[in-house]
Amino acid sequence: MILQGLNTALSRASTIDRALGEALRSADFSAPDGIDAPLLAGLLQRRTEAGLAPALLVITATSREGEQVRTAIAPYLDGAEVLEFPAWETLPHERLSPSAETVGRRLHALRRMHDWQQAGSRHPLVIVASVRAALQPLADNLTEHAPIELVPGGRGYDLPEISRTLVDLAYARVDMVSRRGEFALRGGILDVFPPTADHPVRVEFFGDEVEELRAFSVADQRSLPDVVERVELAPSRELLLTPSVRQRAREMVHEFPSMAGLLEKIAEGIPVEGMESLAPALLERLVPFAHYLPVGAAVAVLHPERVSGRAVSLAETNREFLGAAWSAATAGADAPIDLASGDFLTVREFREAVLFSAPGEPDPKRVWWTFTNFDMGDAAAVVAASAGGEAAESASRLASEYVRVAADAMPSFAGNVAGAVEHVGQRLRDGWSLVVASEGQGLVERARDVLSEAGFAARTVEAVPDELEPGVAYLVRAGAARGFEVPEVKLGLLSEAEFYGRAAGYEARRSAKLAPRRRNVVDPLQLKAGDFVVHQTHGIGRFVEMVQREVATGSRPTGPSRRAGIAQQPKAVREYLVLEYAASKRGQAGDRLFVPTDQLDLLSRYVGGEAPSLSKMGGSDWSQAKGRARKAVRDIAVELVKLYSARMAAKGHAFGPDTPWQHELEEAFPFTETPDQVQTIDEIKADMERPIPMDRLLAGDVGFGKTEVAVRAAFKAIQDGKQVAMLVPTTLLVKQHLETFTERFAGFPVHVRALSRFQTDKEARETIAGLGDGTVDMVIGTHRILTEKVVFKDVGLVIIDEEQRFGVEHKDALKKLKTNVDILAMSATPIPRSLEMAVTGIREMSTLATPPEDRHPILTFVGPYSEQQVAAAIRREMLREGQVFFVHNRVSSINRVAAQLSELVPEARIAVAHGQLNEHVLEQIVNDFWERKFDVLVSTTIIETGLDISNANTIIIDRADKYGLSQLHQLRGRVGRGRERAYAYFLWDPAKPLSETAHDRLSTIAANNDLGSGMQVALKDLEIRGAGNLLGGEQAGHIAGVGFDLYLRMIGEAVSTFRGDVAEGQTELRLELPIDAHIPEDYVDSERLRLEAYQKLSAASGPAAKEEQLGHVVDELVDRYGAPPEAVQNLVAVSRLRRLAQFAGLSDVIATGTKLRIAPANIPDSRRVRLERMYPGAKLVAASDVILVPFPVRGGEMPGDAELIEWVSNLITAIFPLPEAAGAAGATGTASAAGGVA
Template sequence: MLKNVAVELLALPALDVLFEGLGRNTRSQLVYGFDDSARSMLMASIQLKTGRPILIVASDPVRAGKIYEDMLSIFGEEHVNLFPARELYYYYDLLSESSDASAQRITTMQRMAEGTGSVTITTVAGLMTKMTPPKRWLEASFELVTGQELEIGCLLKNLMRAGYERAEMVEMQGQASMRGGIVDLFPMGQVLPYRIEFFGDTVESIRRFDLETQRSKDKVERLKVFPAKEVPIWEEERLLAVRELEKELKLLDSQLKNRGHSDPVMRLREKLAEHLEKIREEVYFSGIEQYLLYFYPQTASLPDYCSDDGVIFLDDPLRCEQVAEQTGNELKEAQSALLAQGELLSRQAELVWDYKELISLSKKPLVSFSLFSHNMPLHPYRRTISLSAKPVPRFLGQWDLFGEEVGHWRNLGYRTIILTSTRERSTGITDILAERGITAGYALAKPELLPRTVALLHGGLESGFVVPEIKLAVLTEQEILPQRKKRRRLKGKEGVRIGDYQELQVGDYVVHEQHGIGQYLGLRTLEVGKIHRDYLFIQYAGNDKLFIPVEQIEVVRKYIGAEGKKPKLYALGGNEWSRIKARVQASVQELAKELLALYAARETEHGRSFSPDHDFQQDFEAAFPFEETPDQLQAVREIKEDMEKSRPMDRLLCGDVGYGKTEVALRAAFKAIMDGAQAAFLVPTTVLAQQHYRTFLERFEGFPVTVGVLSRFQSGSEQKATLQGLREGSVDLVVGTHRLLSQDVRFKDLGVLVIDEEQRFGVRHKERIKMIKHNVDVLTMTATPVPRTLHMSLAGVRDMSVIETPPENRYPIQTYVMEFSDGLIREAILREVNRGGQVYFVHNRVQSIDKWAKHLNTLLPEVKIGVAHGQMAEDRLEDVMVDFLQGEYDVLLSTTIVEAGLDIPNVNTIIIHDADKFGLSQLYQLRGRVGRSNRIAYCYLTYQKNKVLTEIAEKRLQAIKEFTELGSGFKIALRDLEIRGAGNILGPEQHGFMMTVGFDLYVKLLDDAVRTYKEGTQESKPEPRVEINVDAFLPATYISDTRQKIVFYQKVAAVENLDHVTEAREELSDRFGPLPPPAENLLNVAHVKLLAGELGVLSLSEEKNELQIRFGPQVSAISEILLALSKKYRGRLTVGTGKYFLLAFRRQGMDGRDKLMFLLELFSELKGLAKEKNSRL
């Protein structure tokens, strides 16, 4: 609908000159006088009028992002492309990098090459990128169509050439996997992956499937597949690159021969030899783009991907030229150093176009947009068009002023357009204007924008504007509301919940409920009595071995403890495990009893009951500058419900750093303050107190709330004034360290106490907190995530709100895993500092941190560097941290102390030295220190050059490679953090027990204990023992990946009804193709076991030539039913009585499948007869 607003700008007479020039393909024109969203709208109107595709070049990613957001609002996603620049130059030796930006570049290359999308936005650095020629790019793309004749091997070969990575299971873009006649594929630029099923050499079906469940969703007729890498490599290019790189290798060999041993040249030679071998073997690797000019001597630029009638728009050309010059200088400096050291091949220094040359030689017409008129020697303007747009006043909730201005525009004959994000907000603004005598209408269809009208439209722009010449005013929520809601940002990953990480891998430690902790060594298919089954092979202490049939897999759990620590293995047959398990059991029973007693006591206490929300509450919540996540809103609801009850609140708020806990707590504090009470925030460090204080002052601006702070950074007189304000009630909210717990701190009426990270306070402070807590509503926040299983176990015992969804569409953190180099460090730090940001440099050895400070000062003399580590005096450490917070230092060189709770939005680059020595959960938390603002953040995980890594470090680096995605490394990191979070909630003693028996078994024991105390002892129904001689397993020819086999065995073991069996059958068929007989038997055994359990069967076994079914003693009225059955199966069925009812059936001539079919028929018949007779079988 915003296209209609853009069309209104075409009424500007001066634009006729521009369109005449474009009609003649005039080389260069300037349009000045429009800025921000007015300029975006003008660019859109030109595109709509001409119908020609436009390539918009912005100076930097922030400006490009704003234009992109505006264009999305005007045209919609299907018409707008974004081409982000490569943030790191190709020549650094990348092990791994985030794929977000690369995926977006690839998608844009494809869409532009195909002529899709009217508008493309890039940056100066994006424009300067050398690229694969568009013709070769399109030739590397192909289409799959249902019914197409195609060999499955040919498809796989094409995918590998196009840069797709072969995986056992598709989990991310750019991966492909094959199982029998099925190929799973996640094409770049697609939202969902696809499943291609073959019948012989014919594509039988193409289905989209869900990444989490791996189940098919819907069918499509055709699928366009384009390359997964920016440099697709066909045979011709590969052979050319091999020849050229072999020449480079010979050149390096001769240099080494002439110069003697040279470390840099030797390193370059080793790297080139390794990469050359991979190229020979047709293996893609991270950083292959550095050899672009060896594959494609004739490269292209982004304008080459634009169709012939395309137009280039330069947004602020003077700024673009300035940025291009700065980028070029940075590039030359880095290249010169690397070339001088012999660490760069000559063609690797030519991977970027010269901006001036690219612009001056461009054959496409250029239109430049700026606020003021100027001259441009690089591309002299043939025509200059002057326009005028003014910014809209910022009303920010001043409704009288807003109504007055809108009324003034109406009286002048203006068309006033107000853009809102929701229908409800439009209704609110309409009512506000109506109260002031102004009629405004919500336009559902194409709005008729007549003079003197006020129209509300659904949509948003970065900013509003006024164009007096055509009497048009456009307003956005940013100008109207008390504080603007931030709109959708650059598209990143959606918020993802990470589920339980239970995949078993060879070498993992496992816990068997009876036998204790052992090591899983894989699945074994064993033949016992001519019957094939799969068994889990587990090794215990003293080389003891245990083979567990997969149907008993539910008694085995993956051992989850502290990352990097090996648990103790137990010997089979000993009683040590039984003693330890009994001790843990007794402890959790005591804990459950204690928690339930505390909960019951709190239910009877009487405290303050807060009133329902005040009008100010809605205004305060509407002023939050971000969109809330569903979890945040749920937490707010739960807390408000607690506050409105008469019993005191004691709620735990869990969620990762940056997930919005503080905002939730502030809403609780504001609710209390609006009811005449005071609120206090207790934090563990002075730095956090200062941070929170600054945040709170900003957040409560414009609201009747007085904020105070108590910490050692306040002078004596300042503290005295705050204390007096608390006593008298003039200070509504105070934030402080343990200073808040001092005896001289007295409140007039404390209503809510918020405690941040209670586990970080000492014993004495905790005792004081207990005293203050009495009859006060308490909200305790913790930044370590809590496992969902524990949360569920404690439901009804501990009030807990969990925020587990991260904010959606946050800028993704660009993560790089690479060899350490001074050039990289200098470039990364200067890039951040030059954009006004700050950097964390994490070096985790106190002994050598001063040496590194000297090294960094030598490397970066123009940068101010602060040093912080845990062995410094506490006062000195806090001084350094606060100085860094206030911008006194550009770089903070520190140990891992930065992982604990610091939140400095201006720090958007973190460099982690020797990343291979850190645990994954540490890396996860450290990386979370950046990416907290509206800027793209960078995380560099570095390791030493040519370092011979230990096996453990190599595995960790392999996991870190996956860390740039939501792969297994990410899940392990989260799981380790969750266990820490559980320890924080339940205390150090219980954390020790978790480590002893493994987290999952601990949670099961706790769950059982809580349930027993709440519901009383429940008599458990024994599971039937089913031992039938039949091949029932998943053959390796059907599912080759043992990890996926394990997952399916777990699913089959956990079935609770026939629907679950049917779902498992459908999933196997969907993902792996038609079920072979042993897999079909596996599911039928599970079905038999289900029916046997419902009928009260104790065991089902084979003795000689008989199938024997034993019923439990609770089975009654059996005789009539058995009599009916014995008539049907005359001569084959015998009935035994005694302690148990026994059915014995002679099974001559039956194979395994026949036996299962007979049992299913028999049990179904038994169920029917029992139902008929109303017997309780």
């Protein structure tokens, strides 16, 4: 492997060789941090040579350290399999279930250990577990449930049986798969999301054969191009509801009446949230993790003193949670069931489980090693020298027990590249061999250039050779957490952390997590009975239900009945949305409107302030409200279009293409970019390379990687010799961004400075002078940047972070800065004004909707304040070395609250921060919290904006009922930045009643806890607060009248009209033909998914839709539900016809008896002549402005559905003037639609 040559060279040192001699027995090692990875690899190698199984369990204090160990050890072992055994993100006695992904990864590790042993494998197997994962007891049957395996072309599968097995393996059956551990069944198509897969999988069966496997996207449910060779469906929970578990639950119902509800569900085979906490009572026995280790495996404990401390805290916190959870569940009683067997083991118990195959029977093949970075030899020598008698004796015994490795930790240069080069140079001059390891190719090349420029021998190699030349630095792509030096053999390793001041990036396990679903005009997946919707013609109504009706549409004469003069009424099935409107007469029930599903594009969800009053159908109120709004919208549209035209006419700087340094910088990014990030970066670069000034809004939820996008844009501008200004709302953010940008630009000649009230006057003067003479490339600051004193030499890009926090006066000052600079605005919850401009195409908009890898949705609790729960939450966070935000928004009582918390959790280090503190004091406190000098920060909402502390993963918000919705969302976004599961507690005072609005806000925040819900929260905020607070009173009135969605749509139409794109407004079209066009239940059985399909077809048939959109919808239907039946093919053909009729400006295309009625009939004389010539019997009724055309009849029969649609389409194309594109689309599109939908 890459670093195996380094191991060979290290083994020549007597100190290392002596340590490797302990491979066959238990030992305690004293060695610096960085050298434990090569030592472990060497020890495992020696065990293999002695004929022992090359299996190793490494126990770390935290999962983050485990991640580093996995990255660091792999390059030293040839062909090694390095597995993670993750801990639950919940505690064993907590009433919460671990996520399906965590369970999946745990079961995968257990199954791999089992299979490795069964196969008698000889390649090294390394399992890395945190102390929390290693000490938790497990069910003893976790490798017994074989996963379901599906392969393309495989036969003999029984789909109903697979479905039953999936339920047994704890998968949830749903109508649309969106999370791990879910499956959906539609005819012969199975959608399933395996717990450890990046994407869900669609399995198509043909009889008992798997015809095809393909991955699909959760965001739009469409298949992805990835080829899936096979899929394994392992259990998605560790506690499966087997017959014996259900029977035990049934027996316990009578024993523990307080738990009856929970136990009854388990007895019925229904998985319940948090049922794992009952495992000790429901299962026969729990076993230690050591039970699953391969025979003869070695166990290594890193930092044993920290591991032991964590184990003690774990046990205490777990017991506290047992108390808190059960007292809440059983109205204050103690835990009624004895769950002691589920407690964490102590380290001593686990060690015994490892070293003894049975009580009193040691296992000679198993060994237990510990690695401490304390220098035990020196410590013992000091004690021995200063003490006499027994103390000296025990100290020297301690020293002799430890195997001391004579090596040193590599000094850290924390991003000071010059210092690193100086140190490396000194070592090379002294004849040392050094290896510089970095995971990014860009950083390897950068280090080589830096060292070569300094005149040193630097070689880039694929793998470190066994024979290292003195005086040479070898540069290699490999992960290393820490560096080390071994003076005896003049050998050293420098990691990225020492050379660049950046820890090696965590392995990017998932590059594309689940994006939230697309937000449609009326998102059919969100529509519930009772929701208010807006119909463009009839106004505000309430959604009641969706119904199917058989309708007799016109007549289809057939031979005998025609001759007899009797018109038979054929039946066609249609689906409708039922909307309720205000009663037309007082005291009567409300009027009902049946909206055909092909007219869903006329509906939008009502988003406004208070609950609106229902419109009267046919009343004048609605048309007046709409008229007023349309007039207001026209004024706004004129202003927006002026802005747009001015920007398009302005001459901006066209930046050049990417430079090699740009590629280096991007390769050094320690994570995998999300697909959204890649797309957004490309869009921004394309904008920058155009000669028109960029004006782009980047909307992305808190922590979704906006900063990295800004880093790359800024670097691109600086490469072109331009300066960059970054405007941020708070001084704390200035500090954070300065660190991020300085770290990312380390090693490049870029000068970044900050400008905020935290800089001294001297620093500020230097920065301003540097901006003026061009020596400062980038400035990050608050609105202080906008003062008249600050003059740039040549600014090319302005980045605005958290745009919603700046007022109009700041924006105006920005405009004065320069009219032709590129502007990139970033926001997590965009303000409606920005949304409005972005939606209407005046500003470009990019959205980051895919969470970065390893981000979990935040576990959100809403409930009354309880001291016991708060104490347990703080302790649980401290257990994983995390930190806690406690938000209390009253400065007058904040110190009292902090004192109460100190009494509740005496061991916690608590600090207080609020806006009335002296600026420098405040900065110092937040800085100390950032540097982990405190465990809990009790603060006001000053932390709301952008504070990025990845180690803080619990937030407790006191009196959460007093906050606005976007505030709550922003506050919750402060946690969950790291890789740990985050918790947010929204608590209210149990002694005071909750207002209805507060209840709405809290239930919204609880419901929208998916990653990327910022945009939903922004819209919901408008709904709860009303638009007035955000858009100014005048506009708010119009929005309340028509709803925000329709208002935005009106602005879009008005803007398009002024730009000459499309005609303003949209006619309501009645299209009624005697054909069967609907989505049958046996094709799509779920009502909400049928509604979604109708909505997509309706949107794709609107005049503003792109020509290919309808084709995409059809592809999606085929992909998700299989080949469409005839009724669906007709529906698609009708959608194409609807689009054509709208282009022709028609309002009616209706079958009446034996004729087709078309209105309005405004056609020129030449077309009338054509009408009479091509369609004998056609009549134009001038008085009512309609055309009547007899249906074609052949042999006394009406044409079939597809033929009839084509006939109507050809008629419209022939008689009505159409835009060129529409005519072509209609003629070809409809003809092909009739036959070729499938």
